[in-house]
Amino acid sequence: MKSIADPRLNLLTVLNVQSAKPSKRTAPASRDWHALARKAAKRSNAPTASTTTGRLRAELAEQIVTAADHELKGPAAKKGKGSAESSSASAGAKTSADQAQDEQNESVADSDDEGETAGTTQDPFIRHFGAESTLVHGHEAEALAGDRANWAKGKAVVPALGEVLWTRPRDTAVEGAGTLETEAAQKIYNPKLLDKLRHGEASLPTTQSDWLRTLGSYQDVLDTALRVGTDEHGAVREAVALHAMNHVAKTRARVLKNNEFLAKQALDSSSSASTSRDTRDQSFTRPKVLILTPFRNAALAWVQDLVTYLPPSTTLVENYPRFVSEYSLPEGAEDKLVTNADSYPEDHVATFAGNIDDAFRCGIKVTRKSAKIFAEFYQADVIVASPLGLRTSIEKDGDSDFLSSIEMLVVDQMDVMLMQNWEHVQFVMDLLNKMPEEDHGCDFSRVKPWYLDGKAAHLRQSLLFSSLDAPEIRALFNRSCVNRAGKLRAVRHLEGVLDRVPQGLKQIWNRFDTHDLHDEDDKRFDFFTTKTLPTLLKSAVSSSETLIFVPSYFDFVRVKRYLTKNLSSLGSDFSFAAISEYSDTPEISRARGAFYQGKKKFLLVTERFHFFRRYRLRGAKTFVFYAPPIHPHYYPEVLSFPYRPPSSANLPLFDSDELDGDVDVSELSAHVLFSRFDLLRLEGIVGEKDARRMCGVGEHEERGDKRFTFV
Secondary structure, three states: OOOOOOOOOOHHHHHOOOOOOOOOOOOHHHOOHHHHHHHHHHHHHOOOOOOHHHHHHHHHHHHHHHHHHHHHHOOOOOOOOOOHHHHHHHHHHOOHHHHHHHHHOOOOOOHHHHOOOOOHHHOHHHHHHOOOOOOOOOOOHHHHHOOHHHOEEEEEEEOOOEEEEEEEOOOOOOOOOOOOOHHHHHHOOOHHHHHHHHOOOOOOOHHHHHHHHHHOOOOEEEEOOOOOOOHHHHHHHHHHHHHHHHHHHHHHHHHHHHHHHHHHHHHOOOOOOOOOOOOOOEOOOOOOEEEEOOOHHHHHHHHHHHHHOOOOOOOEEEOHHHHHHHOOOOOOOOOHHHHOHHHOOHHHHHHHOOOOOOOOEEEEEEOOOEEEEOOOHHHOOEEEEOHHHHHHHHHHHOOOHHHOOOOEEEEOOHHHHHOOOHHHHHHHHHHOOOOOOOOOOOOHHHEOHHHHOOOHHHOOEEEEEOOOOOHHHHHHHHHHOOOOOOEEEEOOOOOOOHHHOOOOOEEEEEEOOOOOHHHHHHHHHHHHHHHHHHHHHHOOOOOOOEEEEEOOHHHHHHHHHHHHHOOOOOOOOOOEEEEOOOOOHHHHHHHHHHHHOOOOOEEEEEHHHHHHHOOOOOOOOEEEEOOOOOOOOHHHHHHOOOEOOOOOOOOOOOOHHHEOOOOOHHHOEEEEEEOHHHHHHHHHHHOHHHHHHHHOOHHHOOOOOOEEEEO
């Protein structure tokens, strides 16, 4: 027999237990995944040392095990936080053959290196993602999908989120919010990763420690009060990054240990057909963690934290300098937003500083000794992408199978995604954990049963973060997150932002009646055109110098078309200008100048325009909100336009002496249209108590008030 050139061949190739070869794309319904798994199990359990091929495989397996044992005895290189870039710089000197050998040299690591802990039967990772997960075992996929209406609900207080509303299946033997105790939570994480999180301190930071208690329970989480740029946001991102990499390390450790078990079994010619170890440890495809962010600057921060919490034995990060270069501003470029940070609100600077390209995707592959950024999706463990970038990739290639085995989903800055295109987020969510159309070389003998049964979505942990609450976010959490371990939604009791509105400014809130959500847009438009607009035109003050703020672009187009069509009937001197997020800079300058100089009576703007530009629009005395702003702090921001200080997320109480030019505070007024379906937006502006009263919710349902005035 010929000598083996490289005894450290990939173990999966050596075992050769794959039962299905890549085939043409067929509809998922036409494939019997269980039948493929049974065939694979029969092949993998057949005697392997009685033939020439069997002897070859046995000899190769023996050499691999020997090489693995030798490697484990060698000294492990150590590297601290922040060293990823320096280590990756040496990647250029490494030949492609050496890199391939490193990948082939993956072997089972010490339990301390791969995050395994004593008492794994009590480990939530095993309990949740084990081959026979009790959360879905014994349940049909169709029954799981229709069981959500019967889930138990309750309120509790957890350290990381404060008051939460929890929901979970009634047959789950868990009480309260189901979070872990501090000591139990820390036991499931790699001690060396926790040491990195301590940053040299004796104990873990309080915020991260509290979050690990929640994350370690593998429940879904929705937090709608996490503002970008704050210390809390950075702390939560760090804890989630540690949790994600710990999950990847545990997944890989189990696969490698089972690889070694199967290799040793191949050496024993007397081994029986049945194995004493359950080796069903895999999924359809390799990617396990998906992180969605709106811009490259956020992706850069996430990847930097992920690299920090790589498994301790992973000392080489390939392509890291390239990643930092592509996800930062070009070398030598000046970030004018940072340079002029005092002229913009803090949240605007935190959101838009750096590279704000919104079309990107990146795979991260993690092996025992190295990590590779820009890995192919089917070779990656973690995918970091924007909703737009992921969607364009899927539609271009016609392939979304790499999303079939996602076990952890993180969606950060969902409030920003609301200002982009929410349909992209829904598009990605709808494709998660679907049955794949191709096998992609999958070893079906080792696929977990609940993957074959189509139950993966009921075990996926989803972590959703936003700085505000919105119906779109609530709907996504309620419909697309079906984790049977439970769901936690932070309950925020908002006080509103009316204390930031300039003193003396009269605010009139008008509620229009609608009992069907599908009719709300038409009812709002009718109320605006038949009542609000005629009232404004009758007043000498509000018939000019009026700014109309429209949150939705579709409503903006509808109102603009109406004003254009009825220009002559609205008055001989009526005129208006309109600017949106799609307007170019010259058009914006012309519209702003004409409005400020009085050449245009009305100025129509979208909330997305304000989100992306954050300009101070001077010349307005009357402010009409076609609907309450999605971002609550935009309400006082817009109302502060007539005042000299620039808008800020934390507005002080303005005094009339700070008015711009010869404006009198008695001339300023605000008019807001709302319906009972705008409850969440109202809570952020006027506070929870007043919002429920104004919308006629709960004990206020019988009240007939429709007009409310604040001064």
